[in-house]
Every structure is written in C-alpha cells, then in structure tokens.
Amino acid sequence: MADPASHDSANISVFLVQQGVWDMPLESMPLASGYLKATALTDDLVRRSASIDIKNFRGGTTNSAMANELFSDGTPDVIAFSVLGWNYRAFGALAASFRQLNPDGWVIFGGTHVAGQAERVFRMFPEVDVVVNGEGELTFRDLLSARIRGDDRRALHHVDGISFQHEGTTVTTADRDRIEDLEVIASPVLTGAIDLTDEHGAFRYDVALMETNRGCPYKCAFCYWGGAVGQKIRAFSLDRLRRELEVFGRLKVHTVVACDANFGLLPGDVDFVEALIETRERFGFPRALETSWAKNKSKTFYRIVKRMKEAGMRSSFTLALQTLDERALDSMNRRNMKLNDWEELSAWLDREGLDCYAELLWGAPGETVKSFMEGYDRLSRRVSRIAVYPIMLLPNTDYFEKKKEYGITSVRGDHDDFEYVLAHHTMTFAENRQMQRFLFWARVIAENAVLRYIWLPLRQLAGLTQSQVLLDLDTWIVETAHPAAAPLRSHAATAMGGTAAFGAAITYLYTDPAGRRLLQVWWQESIRPRLPTAMTPLLDDVFRYDLVTQPVYLGGAGDARADDLPVIELYGETYHVRHGIRLDHDVPRIHSDLRADRDPDLRPTERVVDLYYRTGAVAAVTSTNHEIVVHFMGMTEQQVRRHAIGDAGRGGPADDGAGPEPVDPGDRTTLTILNSDEGGCS
Known part of the structure; x- marks a missing residue:
C-alpha cells in the first residue's frame, strides 16, 4: 500500500451519478448523492485531494445524452452510481462506456438494488469494480481515501461493507455496522453539497x-x-x-x-x-x-x-393495508404487525375533517381475484383514492428468496431490472392479465385523482361500486369507435411494462382536451344511462366539478390551458384564477355530508365559486406522482388561506358573508405514504 502522504497533492475527479424514475420538467433532488459528497468532504485527505461533482438526470434522459454530458469534457477518476431498479441497466451501459474511455478509473455501484447482489452485478457488468453493501456514506469516504492513496481497486480487503473483483472472483469484506450516530453524516443542505x-x-x-x-x-x-x-x-x-x-x-x-x-x-x-x-x-x-x-x-x-x-x-395520510386477505397477509409477514382497524381509523379521519388514500398490492401469494376485488370495494366505501401496485420481486426480500415455495413465475422488465410476477399458486397467467387492466384504470383514474368527487355519490346515490365504474370504463374504451380512445387502448394494453404506460395515460387525460372530451362522452354514453333518473342532474354536476377542479398550467391545451386565466399572488404563492364557476347543486357540501354519514340536502341550490390553481403544475401532471398532483387542484380562497396560515387565519373579514366553507378532497388536510418503486414498505 502506498504512503498516504505522498499522494496528498494529487487531485482526483469524482462523479456521483443519479437518475430519477420520472421524466419531469423539474429534477428530483439528489439527496443520496448529496449525503455521499457532504460526508466524504468531512475527511481532510478527501477534501484536499478530490473534486466531487453530482450529475443528476431526469427519468427520461437517454443513455447517449447522459454519456455525452458525463464524458464530453473528459472522464473522472472515479464514477459512482446510485443504482435503483429503473436505472440499473442504463448505469451498466454507462459503466461500459466509462471503462472504454478510462481503463484505470474506478466504477462504484451502490444502492438497495445492488447491495448483496455483487455476483450478478459483476457477471452482467464486468466493468463495475466495487459494489457497496449497506449504508454508503462512510464506505464511500473510505473508498475515495483508498483511491487517493493509490490503492489497487482489486485489493480493497481493508474496506468494510463492499464487494469487489479480485483475480476473477468476488470478494466480500466484513459487514459495516449501521451508523448509530447519524450526525456523522454531513447535511448536504447545510454544507452546500447539493445545488438548491x-x-x-x-x-x-x-x-x-x-x-x-x-x-x-x-x-x-x-x-x-x-x-x-x-x-x-x-x-x-x-x-x-x-x-x-x-x-x-x-x-x-x-x-x-x-x-x-x-x-x-x-x-x-x-x-x-x-x-x-x-x-x-x-x-x-x-x-x-x-x-x-x-x-x-x-x-x-x-x-x-x-x-x-x-x-x-x-x-396525505395513507392506509397502508396492502391487502385485506388473511392468507396474503400471512405470506407478507404482516399478520403480527397489529395494524389499527382501518375502518375505525378512516371514520376518525372523517370526523376530524381529514382525507386519506390507501395502498393495496395485487399479486401477493395467497391472494385471488375474488378476494382482491372484494377488498378493493370494501376499502373504497371509505377511501376512493386507492393506490394499487403489482407485486414485484426485489433483491434481498422474502418473496425473492422464496420463489419456488410460492410457485412464483416472473419476468424481468423491458427497460428496468424489476421482476414482475406473472403467476403463482393462487393466481393464473390469465387472471393476472385480467387484473393488470383493472390496475391500469384504478391507478390512472382513481389513484391519480383524474376523478375524485364522483365515487362516493355514485356508490351511495346510484349503487355503483368503484370497481364497477372502472371496469365499465375499460369495456367502453375497448368497444368505442371514438378516435380519442385509441391512445388509452394502446396504453392499457402495455400496462404490464412499468410506469411509462401509466404516466402517458395520466398525461393524456390531464393535458389533452381530447382526453377530457372522451371522459365526457363515456359518462354520457355508458354511465348516465345507469343512473337513477332523479339523481342524474346532481351526479352530472358532481362529474363536471371533478373536471373543472383539475390542475391548469401554462402551455396546456383546452380546459387545461392557463394562459388566459389571471394570475394573482395569494399568501406568498401565485395562482391561476377561474372566476364564476356556477353549480346547480352545492357539490362540495353534499360530498362532505355523504363522507361524514350525514343526510345531505340534495335539492338544487345554485352556488357560484372562484377556483384557485397553484401555478407550475406541469411537473405534477406529467408524472405518476399522485401525492403531488393533488396540491395543484382547484381550491376556494378559504382553502388556500387555510393551507397558507392555518386555522388562525380563518374567520377574518375575507370569510364574512362567504357562506359555509366547502370541505372537499382538495381542501382536506390529507395525510400520505410515498410508495417507492424500489420496495418502499408501506
């Protein structure tokens, strides 16, 4: 091993590379790389000898575009990738390009998708030198110190918590203890490690x-x-x-x-x-x-x-149930979690004037189509926004290790490295194909809040369950000759391929006026004839309110276009304003009463409201991030005030004569889980 002092003056260049899952106008904050950079620079040797740059890419950036940005001005001495299932293959390709340009450089892979998977990583991408197992901050700092000292990348036995290649074999060093005192991890926000x-x-x-x-x-x-x-x-x-x-x-x-x-x-x-x-x-x-x-x-x-x-x-508060089926709960190892009774909890949220969404997973061993659909509709009686995700096999999980025990058949994604479950002992291939179409519409229409208000009135006033409405939409899209249905038919047919189909469908319905008109045609042709005659005018009003409260933004089209709407500043933020929305019924109040199990007054009562929409919605409506999009829905001024300054700002002069304030899904303090595509537990 070289003398550390002899290399103190040598400068090395280090790139930390991240790529988000969503293709959005705004970047995703590179927190993981920020931790690595900030902590590495707490070491005197690293701080004196290394320049560290974070290279952050959006989800839609191509391999060639990333390669050009990374290597056009020369290659670094060390390139480290934050690897997740959606960028595993792309980063493997970039590692190969790097090795062609810099045969002596170091390639480091870290992240939950590669931790403990070094044999497979090195087999697929022999250009990778090191895989980090576990928390990376201290390990990355030690690796940079080793590189500065001139250590051989094939002889890193002294660095804990890694796997590396040595004479054609994989060497895994001792596990590194979890970091007990998190204060040793420097803050990338406070140190300026991340450009904010x-x-x-x-x-x-x-x-x-x-x-x-x-x-x-x-x-x-x-x-x-x-x-x-x-x-x-x-x-x-x-x-x-x-x-x-x-x-x-x-x-x-x-x-x-x-x-x-x-x-x-x-x-x-x-x-x-x-x-x-x-x-x-x-x-x-x-x-x-x-x-x-x-x-x-x-x-x-x-x-x-x-x-x-x-x-x-x-x-946004999430009821992270994943399943209501007891056999599936057993296979998930969630039986002993003693989750609170969700029905009591959702009732408490209603009494508090709060809203929530729920999470379910389809395809868990033990689950059947019948048990899942019964659970979905049982849950939707209290919660309309249900995030439904297909089970994927992630490295180092119990399902991944017990594929044979559960009879799981899976396939790798076309553009990612996730294993998608196709069948198992309680789910056939045909049943899974059937359910993937249902999941597509459940995610696009309900989870991503394309429709929000209509579910509860349809169930309580027309006897239509949420699953019946979604399946009706699926059937209608398949059978209709309307030209605007063609994109959705195409996206639904490819829904098993990952998030791209969902994102494209959501973007279409939120941004293309043809998509909104298509929903109106579906409502008129397929849902309206199924409604009780006496309830039809009210339900028409609710459906229209759903559409008019969708986000608007500059550069949109049709009803989504905000160019002609005035922009004002309200409580420190800018909003597009749509004045004089006329309703034949007090839709927000009726919805609130139904949610609270009160008997609403269903008689026609004209109501005129002004709606305020946060500016900058384009990033939210062109992604599959349903937690964020709800923050751009149309709100009343009272609702905007509440979220800006809380209850302390209510009851002032601006409320005088305003009448009862509506309580609705966009208004409720919603409480949520972020479900990570990389195995985020909920």
Whole structure:
C-alpha cells in the first residue's frame, strides 16, 4: 500500500451519478448523492485531494445524452452510481462506456438494488469494480481515501461493507455496522453539497427531500426499505432538521418529503412537525409534508395529525393495508404487525375533517381475484383514492428468496431490472392479465385523482361500486369507435411494462382536451344511462366539478390551458384564477355530508365559486406522482388561506358573508405514504 502522504497533492475527479424514475420538467433532488459528497468532504485527505461533482438526470434522459454530458469534457477518476431498479441497466451501459474511455478509473455501484447482489452485478457488468453493501456514506469516504492513496481497486480487503473483483472472483469484506450516530453524516443542505437553486435563484427541484430517521422494525416480504428492514430506528437531531427546514422556508419550498419508513412512530416526530409549522409561520413555507406514515397508529400519530389539521399543514395520510386477505397477509409477514382497524381509523379521519388514500398490492401469494376485488370495494366505501401496485420481486426480500415455495413465475422488465410476477399458486397467467387492466384504470383514474368527487355519490346515490365504474370504463374504451380512445387502448394494453404506460395515460387525460372530451362522452354514453333518473342532474354536476377542479398550467391545451386565466399572488404563492364557476347543486357540501354519514340536502341550490390553481403544475401532471398532483387542484380562497396560515387565519373579514366553507378532497388536510418503486414498505 502506498504512503498516504505522498499522494496528498494529487487531485482526483469524482462523479456521483443519479437518475430519477420520472421524466419531469423539474429534477428530483439528489439527496443520496448529496449525503455521499457532504460526508466524504468531512475527511481532510478527501477534501484536499478530490473534486466531487453530482450529475443528476431526469427519468427520461437517454443513455447517449447522459454519456455525452458525463464524458464530453473528459472522464473522472472515479464514477459512482446510485443504482435503483429503473436505472440499473442504463448505469451498466454507462459503466461500459466509462471503462472504454478510462481503463484505470474506478466504477462504484451502490444502492438497495445492488447491495448483496455483487455476483450478478459483476457477471452482467464486468466493468463495475466495487459494489457497496449497506449504508454508503462512510464506505464511500473510505473508498475515495483508498483511491487517493493509490490503492489497487482489486485489493480493497481493508474496506468494510463492499464487494469487489479480485483475480476473477468476488470478494466480500466484513459487514459495516449501521451508523448509530447519524450526525456523522454531513447535511448536504447545510454544507452546500447539493445545488438548491437554479440560475434565477429559485428552488430547482419538484420537492425538498429530507430524512428525519433511518431504519424500519418490520420485515415485510416484499420490502427492502433502504436495506434497513428489521432494524431499530435512528434519528437525526432536531437542531439539524430545524436548520434544514429554515433553508427550505427561505427558498419558498412548497412541499417537504420526509423519506422515512415510519414517520409518526417516534415521539420526536411531534417536535419535527412543530418545527415545520414554526418554519411556515416565519417564512410562509413549507406548506405540505409528504411521508411514509407509521403502520401502527400510536398516540404520537394522532397528536401529529390533529396538530397538522389545526395548522392547515397539508399532507396525505395513507392506509397502508396492502391487502385485506388473511392468507396474503400471512405470506407478507404482516399478520403480527397489529395494524389499527382501518375502518375505525378512516371514520376518525372523517370526523376530524381529514382525507386519506390507501395502498393495496395485487399479486401477493395467497391472494385471488375474488378476494382482491372484494377488498378493493370494501376499502373504497371509505377511501376512493386507492393506490394499487403489482407485486414485484426485489433483491434481498422474502418473496425473492422464496420463489419456488410460492410457485412464483416472473419476468424481468423491458427497460428496468424489476421482476414482475406473472403467476403463482393462487393466481393464473390469465387472471393476472385480467387484473393488470383493472390496475391500469384504478391507478390512472382513481389513484391519480383524474376523478375524485364522483365515487362516493355514485356508490351511495346510484349503487355503483368503484370497481364497477372502472371496469365499465375499460369495456367502453375497448368497444368505442371514438378516435380519442385509441391512445388509452394502446396504453392499457402495455400496462404490464412499468410506469411509462401509466404516466402517458395520466398525461393524456390531464393535458389533452381530447382526453377530457372522451371522459365526457363515456359518462354520457355508458354511465348516465345507469343512473337513477332523479339523481342524474346532481351526479352530472358532481362529474363536471371533478373536471373543472383539475390542475391548469401554462402551455396546456383546452380546459387545461392557463394562459388566459389571471394570475394573482395569494399568501406568498401565485395562482391561476377561474372566476364564476356556477353549480346547480352545492357539490362540495353534499360530498362532505355523504363522507361524514350525514343526510345531505340534495335539492338544487345554485352556488357560484372562484377556483384557485397553484401555478407550475406541469411537473405534477406529467408524472405518476399522485401525492403531488393533488396540491395543484382547484381550491376556494378559504382553502388556500387555510393551507397558507392555518386555522388562525380563518374567520377574518375575507370569510364574512362567504357562506359555509366547502370541505372537499382538495381542501382536506390529507395525510400520505410515498410508495417507492424500489420496495418502499408501506
């Protein structure tokens, strides 16, 4: 091994490469790379000898475009990739290009998709030198120190927590202990390791990502959350989190996403929410929190929810059920989780004036078509926004290791590295194909809030379940000769291929006026004839309100176009305003009464409302991020005020004579889990 002192003056160039899953106008914040860079630079040798650059790409960026940006001005000495299932193949291709250009450079792969999978990685991509197993911050720092000292990349036995290639074999070093004191991980926000602003000084990402803690005490069979399943939870200090929130507040960041597996489980999470609210009181921002909420709802959770409601802090609460079938729960290892009774919890949310969405997984061993559809409709009686995802086999999970036991047949994705389940002991190929079409419409129309208000009135006033309506839409799209249905037929037929088909369909329905007109034709031709005559005018009104509250944005088309709508600043943010929306019924109030199990007054009552739509919606409506899109739905001025300054701002002069304030899905303080395509446990 070389003498460290002799290489102190040598400069090495390091690239950290990330690529998000969604192709959006705004980038996804490169938090993982930021941690690696900030922590590596705490080491004196690395700080003196290495220049570290983060290369962050959108989901739709091609391999050739990434290669040109990475290598046009020369190649770095070390290139490290943050690998997930959606970018595994792309990064393997870039590693091969790098090796052609720099035979002596180091290629490092890290991330949950490759941890513990070095044999396969090296077999598929022999250009990769090192795979990081587990948390990467300290390991990456040690690897850079080794490179600066001149160590051989094929003789890294002294670095814990890695696998590397040595004389044609794979060497895996000792496991590195989990980082107990998270304060040794430098903050990329406070150190400036991540560029937070664009050339205009505005926050450059779609949302701000934070971690308040790491670890998950559960071991669900489908999940490998951050490689920390079955682990005790470790927390970052409140002082650090406060300072990060202040940065985001000053930058007017609307939404903070806490990348935790079980937010609301620790008593300290209450303090974080208080710090978030205090930050908004000082700077007007942030105004929304999205996170993965604790599976079991303790007193801490209820305190947080009530406090957020009182403050008007927006979020989305998820009933992370995954299945209502007991056999499937057994295979998932969730039987002993003692989840709170979801029906009681959803009733409590209704009483508190809060909304939620739910998560289900299709295709778990033990589940059948019949049990799944019964569970879906049972759940939809309380929760219309149901995020339904197909089971995928992720590396290092129980399902992945027990494929033979469950009789699982799977196939790798066309453009990603996920294994998609095709069949098993309780699901045939034909049943799975049938259900994939249902999942397509459930995700596009219900989960992504293309329709939000209509579900409850259809069920309670017309006797149509949510699954019946979605299946009706599927049948109608297949049979109609309407030319605007062709794109949706095509997307539905390729739904098993991953997120691209869903994103394309959602974008079509939100941005193309032909898509909106198509929904109106479907309503007239297929749903309206099934409605009770006495209820038809009201349900027509609800359906129209669903469409008119969809987001608008500059550059849109038809009803989605915001160019001709006035723009105003309200409580520190800009909104497009649509004046004088006339309703023949008080739709928001009727919906609120139905949700709260009250008898609504269904008589025609004209109501005129002005609707306010947050500007900048294009990133939300062209992705599959349903947690974010709801923040761009049309709201009344009272609703905007509530989310800007909380209940303290209600009841002032602006409310005088306004009449009863509507309570609706866009207005409710919604509380959510971010479901990660890379095995995010919910």
